Amino acid sequence: MKKSCNSCSSYSKLSIWAALPFLTILAILFIATSMNVFAETAITIPNEAAEPSCADNGSCFLPSQVTVGVGETLTWSNDSSVIHTVTSKNPEEETDDLFDSSIILAGDIFSYTFTEAGQYNYFCSVHPWMQGSVIVK
Numbered sequence: 001m002k003k004s005c006n007s008c009s010s011y012s013k014l015s016i017w018a019a020l021p022f023l024t025i026l027a028i029l030f031i032a033t034s035m036n037v038f039a040e041t042a043i044t045i046p047n048e049a050a051e052p053s054c055a056d057n058g059s060c061f062l063p064s065q066v067t068v069g070v071g072e073t074l075t076w077s078n079d080s081s082v083i084h085t086v087t088s089k090n091p092e093e094e095t096d097d098l099f100d101s102s103i104i105l106a107g108d109i110f111s112y113t114f115t116e117a118g119q120y121n122y123f124c125s126v127h128p129w130m131q132g133s134v135i136v137k
């Protein structure tokens, strides 16, 4: 007796189409990850940042210099008990409007995504001795 399996081929076609949205999502996630879309780097603002002496050992921002990829997001966490800002350029340079957190309250965070390669200096407008830089490659 011949075994009947009329629906076998249509079933296998169906499962390929059913997997397509899943495979598409996987491909998008893979591409997004390789483009640093989800990458995040953290910088801590410690308690000692409110004292000018932090500038002596570069500990006003931890770390005070970071290197990130294009498209990467940097997050500054204010882990101190006073307010700070993350403002692009240094106090002695003419400031630009690239990024300015305005006041970051104690316990708050500020994030910025760098979309172009270059070196970006920044400081705290409340405590101008707090200076850091970001290198975007």
Ligand SMILES: [Cu+2]
Pocket (backbone or CB within 6 Å): 049, 050, 083, 084, 085, 124, 125, 126, 127, 130
């Ligand atoms: Cu500050």
